[in-house]
Amino acid sequence: MSISSPQTGGTRRPSTKPAAGAKPAGKSTKSASPAKPAAKGGGRPPITPVKVSQGTNWGPIALFSLVGLIAIGIIGFGVWQVFKPVDTWQQKADAIPGIVNYKKTEPDYLKAAQHQFGPITYKQSPPVGGPHNPNWQRCQGDVYDAAIANEHAVHAMEHGAVWITYRPDLPKAQVDKLAAKVRGNDYMLMSPYPGLNKPISLQAWGYQLKLDNADDSRIDQFIQALRQNASQEAGVVCSAGNYINTTGTTPHDLGKEASPAAS
Amino acid sequence: MLTDLFAPPRRPALLLGALAAVVALLIGYAAGLLTARPSTPGDNSPEAGFARDMSAHHAQAVEMAMIAWQKSTDPDVREMAYNIATGQQAQIGIMQTWLLDWHLLPTGTRPKMAWMPDGTKELLPDGRMPGMATDAELNQLRTLTGQPLDVLFCQLMLRHHLGGIHMVSGLLSLSHDKQVTDVAEQMKNAQQNDVTNMRRLLTDLNAQPLPS
Numbered sequence: 075m076s077i078s079s080p081q082t083g084g085t086r087r088p089s090t091k092p093a094a095g096a097k098p099a100g101k102s103t104k105s106a107s108p109a110k111p112a113a114k115g116g117g118r119p120p121i122t123p124v125k126v127s128q129g130t131n132w133g134p135i136a137l138f139s140l141v142g143l144i145a146i147g148i149i150g151f152g153v154w155q156v157f158k159p160v161d162t163w164q165q166k167a168d169a170i171p172g173i174v175n176y177k178k179t180e181p182d183y184l185k186a187a188q189h190q191f192g193p194i195t196y197k198q199s200p201p202v203g204g205p206h207n208p209n210w211q212r213c214q215g216d217v218y219d220a221a222i223a224n225e226h227a228v229h230a231m232e233h234g235a236v237w238i239t240y241r242p243d244l245p246k247a248q249v250d251k252l253a254a255k256v257r258g259n260d261y262m263l264m265s266p267y268p269g270l271n272k273p274i275s276l277q278a279w280g281y282q283l284k285l286d287n288a289d290d291s292r293i294d295q296f297i298q299a300l301r302q303n304a305s306q307e308a309g310v311v312c313s314a315g316n317y318i319n320t321t322g323t324t325p326h327d328l329g330k331e332a333s334p335a336a337s
Numbered sequence: 338m339l340t341d342l343f344a345p346p347r348r349p350a351l352l353l354g355a356l357a358a359v360v361a362l363l364i365g366y367a368a369g370l371l372t373a374r375p376s377t378p379g380d381n382s383p384e385a386g387f388a389r390d391m392s393a394h395h396a397q398a399v400e401m402a403m404i405a406w407q408k409s410t411d412p413d414v415r416e417m418a419y420n421i422a423t424g425q426q427a428q429i430g431i432m433q434t435w436l437l438d439w440h441l442l443p444t445g446t447r448p449k450m451a452w453m454p455d456g457t458k459e460l461l462p463d464g465r466m467p468g469m470a471t472d473a474e475l476n477q478l479r480t481l482t483g484q485p486l487d488v489l490f491c492q493l494m495l496r497h498h499l500g501g502i503h504m505v506s507g508l509l510s511l512s513h514d515k516q517v518t519d520v521a522e523q524m525k526n527a528q529q530n531d532v533t534n535m536r537r538l539l540t541d542l543n544a545q546p547l548p549s
Contacts, residue, residue, distance in 0.1 A: 137353055138360070145364040152368050156376070160440040214396065258449075258464045260393040294446070302433075302443040309430055313400035317479075 163303040167281055170295050176202050177280040184280050187232055187306060191327040194225050200239050200267050201228050203279045203306075209328050212319040213237075213312035215258045218265040220321035230263055231279040234305030235312055236297050239267035239275045248273075248288035255293065261301050261312050265321070278304035377439040383511040386452025387521070388432040389445050391504060394466050395425040395432075398497050401470065404478050405490040413538060414487045417531065421494065424527065431520055453507040468500015488544040491535045496547050498528040498535075 161169075168175060176198065177184055184203040194205055201224050210229035211222055227237050238252050244266075252274070256262040267275065272284040276293065278300035283292060316328045378384035402422035409415050436443055449466055450456030459467055470478075470493045478489050505525045512518050539546060 133349065134353055134356075137357060141357055141360050141364070145360075145367075148364060149368045149371055153371055156371075163442060166442075214400070258393075260396045261443075298442055298444045298446065309426075309433070311396060311399065311426075313396065313403070 163299050166295070166299040167303075170283060170292050170299065172285075172292065173281060173283045173296065175281055187228075191325070191330045193325065194228075196224055196228070198282060200224065200237070200270070200275055200277055200282075202277050202282050203231060204228060206232065207325045207327070209316050209318050209326060210312075210314060211263060212314055212317045213263040214260050215256055216263045216319060217253045217256050218263070218321050220266065221268055221323050222263075222265045222321050223318075223323050223325040225325035226318045227263070227265070227277075230312065231277060231304065232306045233261075233310045233312055234302040234307075235261045235263055235278075236301045236304075237277045238262070238264040238293075239270060239277065240264075241270040241273050242266045242268055244273050244288070251288040252293075255297065262297070263312075279306055280304060378435075378441075378514060378517075379439075380441055380445060381447060381452070383452040383508055384514050384517045385436065385439065385441050386445060386447065386450075387504070387508040387512075387517070388435050389443065390449055390452070390466060391501070391524075392429045392432050392443075393449075394469065394497075394501055394504065395429050397469055397475075398422075398425050398494065398501070399429075401475065401478060401490060401493055401497070404475075405486065405494075408482060409487055409490065410483065411487050413541075414490060417494075417534060417538070418490065421531065428520070428524060435517065450504075453504070453511070456507065459503075466500065467503050468497040470497065484542060488539065488542050491539050491542070492544070492547045495532060495535045495539070496549070498532050499549070502528050502532075 167173060180197065180203075183197060186205070187203065188205045189208040190205050191207065194207075196204055206228035207223065207225035208229075209226060210233055211226035213230040213233065213235035231237055238256060240249060240252060252264060256264040272286065274285040274288060274290075274293075276283045276285070276296045278296070281296075281300055281304060283296050285292065318326050318328075320326070399422050402418040402425070405418035406415055406422060409418065433443060448457050448460075449464070450460055453459070461467070461469070463471070465471070474489075474493060478486065478493065481489055502525055505521050505528070508521050509518055509525070512521070536546065
């Protein structure tokens with residue numbers, strides 16, 4: 075393509091030479107085409123053809139305007155594609171219909187997340203954050219078949235886990251669908267939750283979404299937006315040394331005797 | 338020359354076409370300069386899939402190594418465990434930082450291993466990635482002490498590493514992102530050295546690797 079354009083110029087230039095050579099015949103300006111003087115013979119300098127050739131040439135203007143507009147469009151689209159703002163995980167979470175963001179209504183409660191032994195009363199049911207047991211519930215894709223202690227689950231959410239809870243009367247087929255989203259996936263745990271006011275409730279630190287059905291597409295949206303992202307401590311794990319991977323709603327106060335002032 | 342350019346050419350269409358071609362090439366070049374620079378792996382790229390899956394794969398290795406570090410009394414096993422736990426946890430941080438840099442979430446939308454050709458077929462029947470231990474094996478590791486603990490740790494970690502090396506090799510055959518492949522090469526080298534050392538440890542412990 076680019077090679078052909080100089081050649082076009084090259085072939086054009088010799089063709090103008092006869093015109094220059096024909097100059098004495100007519101006093102036409104340099105821009106007169108060779109054919110015109112020849113046709114007029116020895117007559118006076120033709121005026122009309124000159125005016126035509128010097129008039130505004132709309133062809134190139136239109137062409138270059140069009141090319142320019144296309145160019146601006148292409149470049150603008152490319153730049154927008156590259157630099158367009160990406161939704162943050164918080165924006166993605168807040169966009170999920172029905173989600174409750176307790177960070178907006180309970181910011182202080184969710185920031186002061188102290189360790190404490192013994193049973194803890196939570197503001198939400200199931201809880202979405204707050205003070206918690208020093209030991210966290212193992213959350214490396216653990217599917218618990220019985221209720222677990224809030225105090226350990228809250229600590230798991232502090233580490234970035236998404237906790238799926240369901241009312242014990244949820245049909246087994248739906249429980250299995252939920253379990254498939256959890257089993258083998260790090261930063262996920264699941265347990266039945268007696269007394270739940272909806273069939274299913276999803277929790278991450280500060281967020282809750284209550285649902286009627288395991289086929290609800292918002293479950294995946296919740297997990298994608300909040301799993302790990304909702305963590306309160308960057309880079310912490312879901313496995314544990316003093317692991318809690320057993321069920322029972324009474325917190326396991328491991329090490330309580332050894333550290334009475336555990337914080 | 339410039340006046341020549343604006344003289345009515347004999348074949349104006351040809352000249353304009355040529356000029357348009359040159360302008361188009363310049364536009365393409367400018368657009369490329371402006372937009373190509375910050376391109377990063379996408380949500381379904383091998384790099385993103387690897388970062389997510391290998392983070393989970395590493396997390397189990399860290400858990401097993403921490404159990405061995407806590408409970409083993411063999412200095413060689415504890416040193417091996419310490420090295421694996423700290424090294425792989427750091428690598429998890431590197432991989433998670435990639436995802437942040439690429440404006441991607443830690444959680445993808447596709448199944449595990451889908452970033453590798455036929456990767457989902459390599460998942461074990463219960464959905465585990467290659468080399469990963471079962472919950473029952475981990476629980477067994479927690480209950481053991483002494484030489485049986487050292488043997489099971491080396492067996493599980495050896496198998497875990499071989500699965501990990503397989504996944505790293507899969508990435509290396511797919512990715513040309515130097516930032517990613519450099520770290521992946523290091524993972525592969527480190528795990529291959531660990532494999533050699535753990536085979537020797539198992540021999541010292543009068544034990545065999547798990548059947549594959």
